[in-house]
Amino acid sequence: MTVAFHESPVIYDAIIIGxxxxxxxxxxFLARAGLKVALVDRQDMxxxxxxxxxxxxxxxxxxxxLIPHAIRxxxxxxxxxxxxxxxxGALATPGLSMAFTEAEEDLLRQRASVRQNMGxxxxxxxxxxxxxxxxxxxxxxRAAAYCALDGHIPTYRVGGAYARALKEAGITLIENxxxxxxxxxxxxxxxxxxxxxARAIHGRRVVLSTGAWLEKxxxxxxxxxxxxxLINQLVVTETLPPVMGSVLxxxxxxxxxxxxxxxxxxxxxxxxxEGNIRDGGTRVxxxxxxxxxxxxxxxxxRLNEAQILRVWLGLESETPDAMPLIGALTPDDDxxxxxxxxxxxxxxxxxxxxxxxxxxxxxxxxxxxxxxxFSPSSATRAQL
Amino acid sequence: MSKPDRSPVTVxxxxxxxxxxxxxxxxxxxxxxxxxxQPSAGGQIFxxxxxxxxxxxxxxxxxxxxxxxxxxxxxSNVRVRLSTRVWGLSPSLTLDLLGxxxxxxxxxxxxxxxxxxxxRFFPFQGWTTPRITGLAGASIxxxxxxxxxGQSVVVAGSGPLLFSVAHQVLEMGGKVTAIIDSGxxxxxxxxxxxxxxxxxxxxxxxxxxxxxxKAGIPVHHRSFLSAAEETETGLLLTVSDMDHPERHHFxxxxxxxxxxxxxxxxxxxxxxxxxxxxxxxxxxxxPVTDVAGRTSHPDLYVTGDAAGIRGMAVARLRGLVTAHAxxxxxxxxxxxxxxxxxxxxxxxxxxxDAVSRRMLPLMNAGRTIGARLPDDTIVCRCERxxxxxxxxxxxxxxxxxxxxxxxxxxxxxxxxxxxxxxxxRALLTTACNSTPEEAGSFTARIPFFPLPLTSVTGDFSYSxxxxxxxxxx
Numbered sequence: 001m002t003v004a005f006h007e008s009p010v011i012y013d014a015i016i017i018g019x020x021x022x023x024x025x026x027x028x029f030l031a032r033a034g035l036k037v038a039l040v041d042r043q044d045m046x047x048x049x050x051x052x053x054x055x056x057x058x059x060x061x062x063x064x065x066l067i068p069h070a071i072r073x074x075x076x077x078x079x080x081x082x083x084x085x086x087x088x089g090a091l092a093t094p095g096l097s098m099a100f101t102e103a104e105e106d107l108l109r110q111r112a113s114v115r116q117n118m119g120x121x122x123x124x125x126x127x128x129x130x131x132x133x134x135x136x137x138x139x140x141x142r143a144a145a146y147c148a149l150d151g152h153i154p155t156y157r158v159g160g161a162y163a164r165a166l167k168e169a170g171i172t173l174i175e176n177x178x179x180x181x182x183x184x185x186x187x188x189x190x191x192x193x194x195x196x197x198a199r200a201i202h203g204r205r206v207v208l209s210t211g212a213w214l215e216k217x218x219x220x221x222x223x224x225x226x227x228x229x230l231i232n233q234l235v236v237t238e239t240l241p242p243v244m245g246s247v248l249x250x251x252x253x254x255x256x257x258x259x260x261x262x263x264x265x266x267x268x269x270x271x272x273x274e275g276n277i278r279d280g281g282t283r284v285x286x287x288x289x290x291x292x293x294x295x296x297x298x299x300x301x302r303l304n305e306a307q308i309l310r311v312w313l314g315l316e317s318e319t320p321d322a323m324p325l326i327g328a329l330t331p332d333d334d335x336x337x338x339x340x341x342x343x344x345x346x347x348x349x350x351x352x353x354x355x356x357x358x359x360x361x362x363x364x365x366x367x368x369x370x371x372x373x374f375s376p377s378s379a380t381r382a383q384l
Numbered sequence: 385m386s387k388p389d390r391s392p393v394t395v396x397x398x399x400x401x402x403x404x405x406x407x408x409x410x411x412x413x414x415x416x417x418x419x420x421x422q423p424s425a426g427g428q429i430f431x432x433x434x435x436x437x438x439x440x441x442x443x444x445x446x447x448x449x450x451x452x453x454x455x456x457x458x459x460s461n462v463r464v465r466l467s468t469r470v471w472g473l474s475p476s477l478t479l480d481l482l483g484x485x486x487x488x489x490x491x492x493x494x495x496x497x498x499x500x501x502x503x504r505f506f507p508f509q510g511w512t513t514p515r516i517t518g519l520a521g522a523s524i525x526x527x528x529x530x531x532x533x534g535q536s537v538v539v540a541g542s543g544p545l546l547f548s549v550a551h552q553v554l555e556m557g558g559k560v561t562a563i564i565d566s567g568x569x570x571x572x573x574x575x576x577x578x579x580x581x582x583x584x585x586x587x588x589x590x591x592x593x594x595x596x597x598k599a600g601i602p603v604h605h606r607s608f609l610s611a612a613e614e615t616e617t618g619l620l621l622t623v624s625d626m627d628h629p630e631r632h633h634f635x636x637x638x639x640x641x642x643x644x645x646x647x648x649x650x651x652x653x654x655x656x657x658x659x660x661x662x663x664x665x666x667x668x669x670x671p672v673t674d675v676a677g678r679t680s681h682p683d684l685y686v687t688g689d690a691a692g693i694r695g696m697a698v699a700r701l702r703g704l705v706t707a708h709a710x711x712x713x714x715x716x717x718x719x720x721x722x723x724x725x726x727x728x729x730x731x732x733x734x735x736x737d738a739v740s741r742r743m744l745p746l747m748n749a750g751r752t753i754g755a756r757l758p759d760d761t762i763v764c765r766c767e768r769x770x771x772x773x774x775x776x777x778x779x780x781x782x783x784x785x786x787x788x789x790x791x792x793x794x795x796x797x798x799x800x801x802x803x804x805x806x807x808x809r810a811l812l813t814t815a816c817n818s819t820p821e822e823a824g825s826f827t828a829r830i831p832f833f834p835l836p837l838t839s840v841t842g843d844f845s846y847s848x849x850x851x852x853x854x855x856x857x
Contacts, residue, residue: 044784046790051790063857064857163781163782163791252852270855272852287850291849294841297837298846298849303837304837306836308834308837308840310830
């Protein structure tokens with residue numbers, strides 16, 4: 001999509017860089033509050049993590065401290081018709097995390113209790129109970145953690161739904177426009193230069209929501225934060241008769257397994273492939289493909305009837321403490337970041353909305369996500 | 385000349401081009417492995433017939449030519465791995481295989497891709513009804529299976545395969561109800577004149593035409609199959625006029641075979657990341673190659689129809705020239721020897737190439753059909769995506785093929801868009817008034833075909849799984 005520029009340059013109230021779930025949600029709520037908003041992406045919208053992830057709604061795999069956010073994010077997905085304008089097909093299901101060895105059972109109990117304390121309705125159940133809830137699981141399991149609040153989304157329906165909502169909200173979408181530079185204009189916010197665009201665009205505020213590509217841009221604002229790029233492997237099977245009805249994982253969090261309405265089974269869990277932020281995911285590591293799929297087949301033995309249809313790799317960003325970055329980047333309160341949210345698809349819409357509320361003048365508690373926590377010198381500045 | 389490099393070469397595809405290349409490479413003293421997915425080499429044209437077909441199908445050039453090729457391979461030093469499919473490759477050209485003994489890998493080698501062509505298809509109302517096949521599929525059924533698709537067949541689409549399939553139906557004692565060609569009659573006449581440069585093809589084409597005319601088969605030019613419906617008496621087929629879509633003819637037949645020419649198979653070359661271009665004459669994506677099949681990847685060559693559709697005679701010559709080029713690039717033969725070895729093949733190649741390119745517009749005569757499919761026609765059979773769903777997504781801002789795929793699942797199924805990509809591209813470029821280059825092409829993904837999950841997992845116990853350390857709590 002291209003934009004026709006008028007003679008006098010438009011000054012946006014906010015320019016959001018990075019059109020994934022978080023950036024697009026921030027854009028949406030800012031625009032609905034009356035701000036003039038542009039949303040920019042280096043490629044087409046929703047083509048990175050937000051478009052290729054496993055669509056898991058999970059409290060089992062969310063970081064304990066983010067449980068309250070994940071619960072709110074999950075609610076937003078289930079009610080997407082209300083705030084996004086259309087139902088993206090999110091399905092509420094139970095989630096089972098399983099233990100097959102004594103060590104895994106210890107891990108399961110320990111992790112479940114930490115998450116319980118953060119408000120996740122997780123309980124430890126016996127193997128027999130787990131099999132009665134999910135007859136497809138391997139009966140050799142020792143115990144399972146049960147959570148009523150899990151589910152999944154057919155990820156492919158999300159991008160189009162957001163595109164229509166952004167249009168409806170009057171947001172200017174600028175795709176295939178990598179950001180070359182962001183420079184501060186005194187009292188006027190920022191000037192942003194885009195590859196392939198002769199004229200810069202101007203915004204009173206800028207929001208960085210570029211996921212795995214955040215590190216360099218954070219540096220432009222004096223935040224030296226190393227962003228690790230995970231190359232997550234995903235595997236999908238051809239359609240199968242129903243073999244499971246819940247979201248399945250294992251104690252250490254390295255499996256996500258679900259069956260969609262069309263019968264295909266999606267195997268994820270964050271096993272790593274090769275790649276980088278320049279080329280994307282480039283290559284499956286054969287041992288990791290085998291390990292991930294063996295784990296899935298161990299958990300649901302009937303997957304031995306499945307055919308692997310496709311394997312792909314998606315990028316996920318992670319900060320040094322594996323906690324999100326949400327908040328202001330400058331003392332002038334004119335540059336912000338949202339991203340690096342573990343299990344970010346579950347809580348993504350809520351995180352994006354929180355930042356919009358913060359920009360619009362509310363005071364949500366974002367202290368744990370303050371980007372200045374990694375650089376003591378700028379921490380004092382940002383808090384001014 | 386630098387030191388000769390005698391490291392292994394892998395040829396993917398045992399059709400005319402691949403087999404010819406493999407034999408010539410081994411004569412240059414290179415260790416060659418030829419991989420083919422079929423139980424015997426030969427590719428599409430020289431596909432080995434079943435024993436039933438050998439008894440029922442009259443002897444023909446394809447049987448004898450294929451037998452000769454297989455004989456040559458058998459007496460060569462080429463290591464032939466049959467019933468083996470390539471399901472993935474890495475940027476450094478490690479090949480992932482699935483063969484009769486399960487999974488295997490070939491470490492990085494020089495790779496000659498000779499995996500041929502894929503039939504292009506445009507859908508119509510009711511095309512997923514039984515007894516509707518592609519032209520190529522119908523040809524394989526008859527030639528190699530010795531079976532008619534039906535006692536009466538409507539043959540539809542574009543390109544020379546139309547007349548070849550119609551001729552095969554007659555040869556096997558079936559009835560050709562009608563031939564529906566999207567091309568112009570005048571284009572065929574012009575091609576006929578051009579074929580005087582390629583006498584073997586001219587003789588064959590003349591024989592087909594004569595026989596079809598004698599049988600009194602109705603031929604509709606500038607027409608296409610627009611609907612099929614199952615009735616008690618067989619398939620009711622609607623034929624529409626390309627220029628006046630409201631004008632129809634109706635036929636009833638037991639079966640229909642429909643295909644719109646060929647396009648290079650590019651899953652492997654796209655995955656390898658070599659440069660491709662859109663050939664507007666052929667209406668397809670092809671890898672960018674020089675006359676010898678060199679690509680933008682120094683160790684990857686593409687030969688035969690995989691480098692652009694030119695037919696069998698060109699495929700054989702291309703295979704030969706590619707083999708000499710690999711030998712030359714490896715320092716096994718000096719420039720002078722390369723020039724003398726390739727002088728004659730290149731001369732023939734240039735002449736035949738010109739004729740074959742004239743055939744491309746005839747094969748691509750159906751190119752506008754995809755753009756005007758009714759909203760309720762299924763475009764992507766694997767994921768059951770209809771034309772109307774694609775149009776809605778395009779309107780929402782999906783302006784290239786990959787975004788369209790991401791938002792609708794069109795092309796995500798087992799066939800990886802082989803059947804739907806051409807229609808999706810036509811719909812997209814028409815709706816956005818954009819070029820095929822702007823529309824792009826579906827990103828190729830591994831595995832190239834569905835893999836049995838157990839072929840990846842094998843026998844294992846839980847403790848064998850190298851579980852990474854726990855995710856952060």
